[in-house]
Amino acid sequence: MARKTGSHSEITGPRVQAAALRLIAQHGFAAVSMRQIAAEVGVQAGALYNYTNDKQTLLFDLLRTHMEHLLNALGTLPETGTPMARLEAFCRFHIAYHIERPDEVFISYMELRNLSADNFAAIEALRRRYESHLDAILKDGQAAGHFALDDARVTTFAVIAMLTGVNTWYREDGPLSKTDLADLYWTLVRRAVAA
Amino acid sequence: MARKTGSHSEITGPRVQAAALRLIAQHGFAAVSMRQIAAEVGVQAGALYNYTNDKQTLLFDLLRTHMEHLLNALGTLPETGTPMARLEAFCRFHIAYHIERPDEVFISYMELRNLSADNFAAIEALRRRYESHLDAILKDGQAAGHFALDDARVTTFAVIAMLTGVNTWYREDGPLSKTDLADLYWTLVRRAVAA
């Protein structure tokens, strides 16, 4: 299998994504230059444009890929069971996924401002799909009398904000195991919504 | 009272702060240039350096001022009453203050990355002082048997994240009044912590 001239790697594309993700999470999109990303990968800046049309597209692809992975993973959760069981599964999933991918989560909240209008709309649509999953669970549980909610939509925002907040303080080398963590948050959510 | 030569305003300093706040909240610190801030104020870029040593200091002063105002306002809350009453007062205060100053809150979370190490440490210390206020209420209520908390520290993080999340979706021209909003969040918090 002949390589093309000058190719030193079969996987430069993913390495560009990984470098961009790490650097943008650390310094912010506007503060990171294409040259910095190239240096992290070990190529010259011009070579990056074999893998992205421009810097904006690079950011958009990072966010879109993250949201699609998140939605795919969400899709593997069982859709049967009581609303309470489904809510617990969602909460544990959300925490586990977010702890596992802090950089992706971080830039998906922090860099929305730096998306073009079209790209922003696309990411927001994916985010709404994710939130609507929780919203549906809450409304089902409300209708079945398992939950006592004054406003399901607000509860969705509140629960997601609370759970996502773990990324601002949780450290894997700290005193709490991931199971402890999920148990603590689940207890808070359960008590907040239970009838 | 003689003005100095070329002075066109007694309040350029505050106007610089306000312009920087608005632009940074909208576009991000690294994406906003001193020229943009100057244009918003109506002066040339060089004139900004009469009011700040450099761009970094401008950001730091915005965040420090916000945190100090927040702590001062927090200090006006009554420190007497049951832990439940103090918790309710804190929650309503936090939501009201954050809704009232969305730009300041936004940059205080988003631009921490762009602070120098020393400046970051200073802002983090102020933030910890704020969080410790809620932590103290939770621990008092726990000790008095009014709250049932598995972990007061985690509950502090969870409650603050949940309440701060209002800024990501709440709009004053939407269907919910500020009172409705505070009532909804307070209900969630109360049920999550009550014994």
Add this chain to the structure above:
DNA sequence: GTCTATATGCTGATAGAC
């Protein structure tokens, strides 16, 4: 206190050699 002018360096992106 604000202006103009400038020093110095970095930016995103492209062209063409290999």
Add this chain to the structure above:
DNA sequence: GTCTATCAGCATATAGAC
């Protein structure tokens, strides 16, 4: 697919006139 070289523009910050 990666390199080098380059374009045209904008960045922060400062100096000195007024």
